[in-house]
Amino acid sequence: MMKVALIGLGSVGRGVAGMIQKKDLGITITGIADSKSGAMDPAGLDIASLLANKGRNGSCGDREISASDVIKKADYDALIEVTPTNALSGEPAIGYIKSALLRKKHVVTSNKGPVALAYKELRALAEKNGVALRYEATVAGAIPIMHTLEHGLLGNEILALYGVLNGTCNYILTRMAAEGLTYEQALMEAREMGYAEADPTYDVMGIDAAIKLVILANSVWGDSKQLSDVDRTGIDLLTPDALRLAADQGCTIRLIAEAIPRKHILRVSPRILEKNHPLVVDGTLNALTLETDMAKEITLIGRGAGSIETASAIIGDLLYINDRYVHRA
Amino acid sequence: MKLEMKDSPGQLVAAIKPISEVGGNIIAVIHQREPDAKEDTLNVQIVLELPEGLLERLITLLKEQGVHIQRINEERLLFRRTVILIGHLMHTDLSDTVDQIDSTGFAEVSELSMSMPAVQERSTSRITIKALSKPDMEAALAILRRVSRQKSLLLIEPLEEIA
Numbered sequence: 001m002m003k004v005a006l007i008g009l010g011s012v013g014r015g016v017a018g019m020i021q022k023k024d025l026g027i028t029i030t031g032i033a034d035s036k037s038g039a040m041d042p043a044g045l046d047i048a049s050l051l052a053n054k055g056r057n058g059s060c061g062d063r064e065i066s067a068s069d070v071i072k073k074a075d076y077d078a079l080i081e082v083t084p085t086n087a088l089s090g091e092p093a094i095g096y097i098k099s100a101l102l103r104k105k106h107v108v109t110s111n112k113g114p115v116a117l118a119y120k121e122l123r124a125l126a127e128k129n130g131v132a133l134r135y136e137a138t139v140a141g142a143i144p145i146m147h148t149l150e151h152g153l154l155g156n157e158i159l160a161l162y163g164v165l166n167g168t169c170n171y172i173l174t175r176m177a178a179e180g181l182t183y184e185q186a187l188m189e190a191r192e193m194g195y196a197e198a199d200p201t202y203d204v205m206g207i208d209a210a211i212k213l214v215i216l217a218n219s220v221w222g223d224s225k226q227l228s229d230v231d232r233t234g235i236d237l238l239t240p241d242a243l244r245l246a247a248d249q250g251c252t253i254r255l256i257a258e259a260i261p262r263k264h265i266l267r268v269s270p271r272i273l274e275k276n277h278p279l280v281v282d283g284t285l286n287a288l289t290l291e292t293d294m295a296k297e298i299t300l301i302g303r304g305a306g307s308i309e310t311a312s313a314i315i316g317d318l319l320y321i322n323d324r325y326v327h328r329a
Numbered sequence: 330m331k332l333e334m335k336d337s338p339g340q341l342v343a344a345i346k347p348i349s350e351v352g353g354n355i356i357a358v359i360h361q362r363e364p365d366a367k368e369d370t371l372n373v374q375i376v377l378e379l380p381e382g383l384l385e386r387l388i389t390l391l392k393e394q395g396v397h398i399q400r401i402n403e404e405r406l407l408f409r410r411t412v413i414l415i416g417h418l419m420h421t422d423l424s425d426t427v428d429q430i431d432s433t434g435f436a437e438v439s440e441l442s443m444s445m446p447a448v449q450e451r452s453t454s455r456i457t458i459k460a461l462s463k464p465d466m467e468a469a470l471a472i473l474r475r476v477s478r479q480k481s482l483l484l485i486e487p488l489e490e491i492a
Contacts, residue, residue, distance in 0.1 A: 273487070
């Protein structure tokens with residue numbers, strides 16, 4: 001049995017806990033924490049009752065036990081860090097990840113803040129301690145982009161990466177094109193559907209897509225890019241007429257994130273694409289094209305968000321670690 | 330252009346050589362034997378890019394080689410790209426924006442569609458630019474990017490092939 005500690009019980013954390021409970025994956029949860037409480041048991045916790053506690057009184061475990069306590073004291077092989085993203089400081093997640101790595105524990109995270117802000121430092125710390133740091137869930141949700149880059153395309157030189165990395169923007173643009181809605185109307189609809197936050201800035205200004213692009217670029221090319229290195233334009237100024245004028249010529253508009261080192265391009269911007277272009281996906285889907293020297297173009301399309309979809313990426317990372325490190329130890 | 334020449338060794342090279350001599354760029358050579366063609370002649374179609382004003386010189390050189398020119402179709406400004414501009418297009422002098430491309434001599438705005446909402450609102454236009462070559466198109470787009478920045482317009486470009 002692989003032992004894991006789960007930090008964060010939002011929609012992603014609950015999705016991961018639910019799937020570990022439901023599926024026979026050989027994973028047992030020995031530590032758990034939300035923002036207010038925690039619980040530990042080296043023999044494995046009763047997840048169903050802890051989640052029921054959370055539903056009843058807002059905290060899953062003992063209020064005397066903090067997330068840090070669980071990370072520092074619980075008996076586990078890998079930490080699952082799925083607390084909310086702080087794109088500016090990356091905290092408290094960076095601190096959580098560091099203390100797990102220092103204990104020689106593997107880390108799997110869906111949290112973009114730490115990976116975008118402190119990638120080099122965390123990577124070095126993981127290497128020094130002989131453990132893995134995996135973050136498949138940070139980019140494009142359920143799409144196994146990191147596994148594809150790392151394993152499926154071994155030996156290839158990655159020449160360029162570009163695609164749709166933000167489901168909220170893609171939903172808004174899809175609806176503007178399909179129904180002739182204004183940006184404001186489509187945004188309101190996205191909020192009603194639960195696809196957009198009360199403050200949509202992070203999504204519609206292209207910040208979320210830019211952070212994912214930074215994570216990809218740093219992973220693939222070992223750069224030390226930051227959010228401020230991305231040339232970024234959002235979708236908030238698009239007009240229904242722009243989508244109509246594009247449609248008149250068999251085209252549409254999508255927010256495209258692209259990294260092309262050879263041309264020094266690191267950019268997020270609305271672009272005109274032919275409607276039958278592989279990157280023109282509908283609704284909240286994500287799509288990403290990789291260009292390599294041997295395989296040429298590969299396009300991956302899938303769900304970029306959602307509780308169970310994100311859990312898929314996290315569990316994939318955990319089982320990879322289990323196979324590669326824990327089992328063999 | 331469609332050429333007719335003697336079907337003997339070296340003739341095709343003789344026809345192609347003048348093209349490179351005048352600085353032309355061959356895009357395609359189509360060579361098909363037509364059933365009703367005379368036994369001793371060869372029909373060849375050549376698609377090429379030629380700097381402005383050199384066509385007459387090329388024709389002369391080809392004639393000197395004994396090549397008969399059957400037909401020439403001239404298409405100026407080969408590269409085409411469509412962009413969308415959003416903003417206060419009229420207030421920021423749209424004709425000046427267009428003129429900045431047209432005045433280059435190597436690129437021009439060939440089509441412009443425009444929406445005209447209420448006076449205070451931002452308008453949207455779709456602009457098709459034609460240019461002589463890919464580098465010329467890049468140069469024209471660079472001008473448009475600069476003008477858009479200066480005039481606070483949102484420029485939406487197509488996603489072109491990357492590699």
